Amino acid sequence: MQPRTLLSIENLSVTxxxxxxxxxxxxxxxxxxxxGETLAVVGETGxxxxxVATALLRLLPPYALVIGRxxxxxxxxxxxxxxxxxxxxxxxxxxIWQNAALALNPVSTVGRQLTAWLCRFRDVSPSLAAxxxxxxxxxxxxxxxxxxxxxxxxxxxxxMNQRVLNxxxxxxxxxxxxxxEPTKGLDTALVANVAAEIKKVQEETGSALFLITxxxxxxxxxxxxxxxxxxxxxxxVAPTAELIAAPHHPYTQGLLAGLPENGFQPLPGSPPAATDxxxxxxxxxxxxxxxxxxxxxxxxGQEVGRRLVRCWRFC
Numbered sequence: 001m002q003p004r005t006l007l008s009i010e011n012l013s014v015t016x017x018x019x020x021x022x023x024x025x026x027x028x029x030x031x032x033x034x035x036g037e038t039l040a041v042v043g044e045t046g047x048x049x050x051x052v053a054t055a056l057l058r059l060l061p062p063y064a065l066v067i068g069r070x071x072x073x074x075x076x077x078x079x080x081x082x083x084x085x086x087x088x089x090x091x092x093x094x095x096i097w098q099n100a101a102l103a104l105n106p107v108s109t110v111g112r113q114l115t116a117w118l119c120r121f122r123d124v125s126p127s128l129a130a131x132x133x134x135x136x137x138x139x140x141x142x143x144x145x146x147x148x149x150x151x152x153x154x155x156x157x158x159x160m161n162q163r164v165l166n167x168x169x170x171x172x173x174x175x176x177x178x179x180x181e182p183t184k185g186l187d188t189a190l191v192a193n194v195a196a197e198i199k200k201v202q203e204e205t206g207s208a209l210f211l212i213t214x215x216x217x218x219x220x221x222x223x224x225x226x227x228x229x230x231x232x233x234x235x236x237v238a239p240t241a242e243l244i245a246a247p248h249h250p251y252t253q254g255l256l257a258g259l260p261e262n263g264f265q266p267l268p269g270s271p272p273a274a275t276d277x278x279x280x281x282x283x284x285x286x287x288x289x290x291x292x293x294x295x296x297x298x299x300x301g302q303e304v305g306r307r308l309v310r311c312w313r314f315c
Contacts, residue, residue, distance in 0.1 A: 005071075006175060006208050007033040007056075012068035014051050014060065021275035025051040027232040029068075030301075035175070038202065038209040040223035040240065042216060042255070044271055048232040049212045050098075053178050056210070057095065058085045073175075090121045094174035094207070096198070098181035100161035104153040110164045111149030118171065136167040139204075140197050159190040166194070169201045177202060180212045195221050216259060220244055228252045231272055231282040238307030248309045250287045281312065289313060 014026040026048045033039045041049050054060050056070055058077060070077040072092075077085065089095075097103040105113055111133055118129035130149070137145035140163050153161055162182060169177055179198055183191040195218050202209050202222075213219055219226050219240055226240040228251065236249040247253045254267040269286040272278055278285055284294040291312065299312045 004034045005032055006035045006037075006073065007210070008069075008071040009052070009056070010069040010071065012052070012055065012066070012070065014048075014055050015065040015067075016061075017063060018275065023274040024277070025232055025274065026055070027277075029229075029232075029234050031227055031234065031237070033176075033208050033210060036206055036208055037225065038211060038223040040211040040213055040219035040226040041229055042213060042219055042226055043229035044214065044255075046271055046274070047229045049229055050180055052229075053095075053180050053210065053212055056178065057089060057093065058082075092174055093176045093178060094169045094172040096162075096165050096169065096177060096179040096182050098184045098212075100153075100158065100165045103165060104161060106153055109150055109152055110156070110161075111151075114164070114168060117168070122171070132171050133167070136170040137164070139170060140167050140200070141193075142167070159186055159194065162186070162190075162194050163197060166197045166201055169207070170204060172205070174205065174207050176208045176210060177205075178210045178212075181214065182211075183213065183215060183218055191215070191218065198222060216244060216256065228255070231277055232274070233282060233310065234301075234308075235283065235310045236307060242306065248304060248307065248314060249283075249311050250289055250313075251283050254286075281310075 009029060009031045012026055012029040013024060016023045016025060029052065031039065041052065043049055055066055060066065066078060104110060111130065114133045115126060115129040118124055118132060119126055134145040134149055137148050142148050142160065142163055182198060183194050186194060199222055209222065211219065211223055223240045225237065226243050227234050227237040228249065230251045236243065236252045243252065244256065247256055256262060257265040258267060267286060272282060280296045281294040281299050284290040293312050299310050299315055301308045301310045302314045304314050
């Protein structure tokens with residue numbers, strides 16, 4: 001029987017040296033993802049969400065200090081050789097990055113880029129690869145696949161470039177899709193279209209999805225489970241519907257209160273400097289429930305029903 005757990009991130013911390021001091025972008029993070037499951041990681045800009053995805057793919061710069069374990073199908077990715085990681089990145093984990101135009105080569109047509117990838121990693125002929133690419137464009141609703149195939153990224157809209165990247169997942173055969181802010185900067189209509197396309201790709205491929213987003217609407221549409229991240233830490237993890245209906249952590253409550261349907265109630269203050277996080281609970285300077293213990297001691301993760309909450313109010 002196939003094990004349920006596809007990916008397990010265990011006590012992951014990522015630190016960067018800077019002129020201003022040491023930046024711990026991710027602090028003691030633990031998460032797991034099952035085969036075919038969708039996990040969303042939600043948080044403000046700068047919370048460390050994208051660093052997690054980059055660490056998972058082993059694409060961080062060499063000066064980054066990475067501590068912990070990233071267990072992929074029973075193997076720790078942090079202990080694999082670069083060749084082994086290349087094989088995994090080429091065959092098992094598909095990435096959809098937030099800036100599609102930058103993810104694509106500006107001096108090559110999108111069709112040529114995707115065809116070259118298929119020829120190299122799937123060992124198919126150029127003519128067969130070209131047909132597979134055009135077919136994937138058609139399946140994701142790109143009008144006139146022939147024209148798109150012959151277009152350069154700058155000739156396509158942001159939404160179309162995003163669809164081109166989404167289309168790669170259809171012939172990737174990956175066990176995991178990593179989508180890093182795939183709807184960032186798109187208008188409301190395009191957000192809905194891109195989210196629907198990602199869901200279609202996942203349903204067709206059976207892949208698990210690791211979704212990084214700031215948008216609770218996208219998370220609620222795509223993800224069974226959501227983790228909320230603040231200042232490099234996971235502060236709450238729960239089934240998405242339960243988390244949105246009854247957020248426990250004060251930060252989660254604040255994020256949801258800022259949604260239009262909840263009256264645009266902004267969180268007070270701003271996130272701490274990455275070089276100087278506060279002692280104790282990292283959210284306590286902005287928290288209306290902060291108690292003396294919150295200022296001095298870091299709260300542990302506490303299981304509350306089907307969720308995990310890092311808050312002294314639930315310990």
